[in-house]
Amino acid sequence: MMIERLREYVGTETPTGDAAALNAFADRLATRYADLGATVRREPQPTGDHLIADFPGRAAQPLLFLTHHDTVWPIGQLAGAMPWREADGIIHGPGVFDMKGGLVVLETALEQVAGRDHRPLRIVVVADEEIGSPTARALVTAEAEGAYAAFGFEPPHPNGDLKTSRWGSTRVRLEVTGREAHAALDPDRGVSAIDELVDQLIAVRQVVAGHEKVLCNVGTISGGGRTNVVPGTASADIGFRFVDPQTEEAVLAAVTELKPVRDAQLSVQVLSNRPAWEPSGATDELLAKVAAAGRSIGQEIGGAPASGAADTNLTGWLGIPTLDGLGPVGKGAHAVHEQVVAATLAERAALVAAIITAL
Structure with missing residues (x-):
């Protein structure tokens, strides 16, 4: 049955x-x-x-x-x-x-x-x-x-x-807004949202490396559209796991305080959270x-x-x-x-x- x-x-x-x-x-x-x-x-x-x-x-x-x-x-x-x-x-x-x-x-x-x-x-x-x-x-x-x-x-x-x-579990979304331009005729006028997102994900890894017992998984990435267009938008959803509330607070504080490294806009949004x-x-x-x-x-x-x-x-x-x-x-x-x-x-x-x- x-x-x-x-x-x-x-x-x-x-x-x-x-x-x-x-x-x-x-x-x-x-x-x-x-x-x-x-x-x-x-x-x-x-x-x-x-x-x-x-x-x-x-x-x-x-x-x-x-x-x-x-x-x-x-x-x-x-x-x-x-x-x-x-x-x-x-x-x-x-x-x-x-x-x-x-x-x-x-x-x-x-x-x-x-x-x-x-x-x-x-x-x-x-x-x-x-x-x-x-x-x-x-x-x-x-x-x-x-x-x-x-x-x-x-x-x-x-x-x-x-x-x-x-462990605690928090889902975070990084969203980047850059500036589109022709990738060959006018590349310097563009700001690649994908390049910015890659740099931000490296920064996230550096934050995580400074703490013991933190799991970090980049679950989805999206952005861009055509290879001849400098991408104007990009985003990534990240899943974090934390062994205790103190580590969670420290990591999330560092991630939410990330700053763009080029002339782009960066948004960090907590999608869901379940504490340790x-x-x-x-x-x-x-x-x-x-x-x-x-x-x-x-x-x-x-x-x-x-x-x-x-x-x-x-x-x-x-x-x-x-x-x-x-x-x-x-x-x-x-x-x-x-x-x-x-x-x-x-x-x-x-x-x-x-x-x-x-x-």
């Missing part, structure tokens, strides 16, 4: 920013959560609605479950380079690991705890997590208020361990409770820090006891070999059900 549901979910492609596809998938989740007893709300956004589902329970403080239904893959990926495939207990497909497998795990666990005593449960399904949740940050922060604990359904560590902290979620005693205590719940069903559960970022960064940063990685075991997030181990779908659902009833 879980594999069939996962195939259905993967078969509905939901790239970030495709509001029609995301909203159609949200309709499906909303109906399912309502059938299981939830009160469902939506927060409309131009790039796709976020979904909030509240299940009643016996205590005041709810458990918060953070998920997302967008993927990095465009429409057509399933019919092209990444067809659904099952072989030797491994399932392949776009979004199977990040994170439609996690959505199936959560839904199955909700079925398993139906009619049993547990805390109130609040599910937040985000539509733009893969680009840093720019429209969902305030929502996640608001819905986290008063939560007993927060759990994310992102993929776990390769050995199945949960994630007990995460640092290790804490509260999360260690939560992990101990989760490990005990795991042992009650014959599973050994561990935890370790992670370099990737997710919406659990926000709850961890707010001081709410937080764990992530409750999705199935697999590999290949954001890669064409994306896959999950089929047997771990049921194992993770049983673990989540045990956590819900134990806490």
Whole structure:
């Protein structure tokens, strides 16, 4: 049943920013959560609605479950380079690991705890997590208020361990405006926005080199148009990862203070930000409770820090006891070999059900 549901979910492609596809998938989740007893709300956004589902329970403080239904893959990926495939207990497909497998795990666990005593449960399904949740940050922060604990359904560590902290993640856009001119007849009147952008990216690398444990990835570059025209515009989107808030503050301050090296205009814009979620005693205590719940069903559960970022960064940063990685075991997030181990779908659902009833 879980594999069939996962195939259905993967078969509905939901790239970030495709509001029609995301909203159609949200309709499906909303109906399912309502059938299981939830009160469902939506927060409309131009790039796709976020979904909030509240299940009643016996205590005041709810458990918060953070998920997302967008993927990095465009429409057509399933019919092209990444067809659904099952072989030797491994399932392949776009979004199977990040994170439609996690959505199936959560839904199955909700079925398993139906009619049993547990805390109130609040599910937040985000539509733009893969680009840093720019429209969902305030929502996640608001819905986290008063939560007993927060759990994310992102993929776990390769050995199945949960994630007990995460690096901070910030997306920055550099935009350069130069001056167009004929590249052969009047090159001196032009100011190359691309040349300026290249120099600025070198400067960014120099900033990063001055700090330990900073990741920097130039994810996209655009600019120019014709080889016989000095390019008048250029831009780059950069993803930074920071181990702690102090490093993040220092690097971003230096990047936002960059100055043009030629007669061009430079704009530095922060597109999204998820602060570092640092290790804490509260999360260690939560992990101990989760490990005990795991042992009650014959599973050994561990935890370790992670370099990737997710919406659990926000709850961890707010001081709410937080764990992530409750999705199935697999590999290949954001890669064409994306896959999950089929047997771990049921194992993770049983673990989540045990956590819900134990806490």
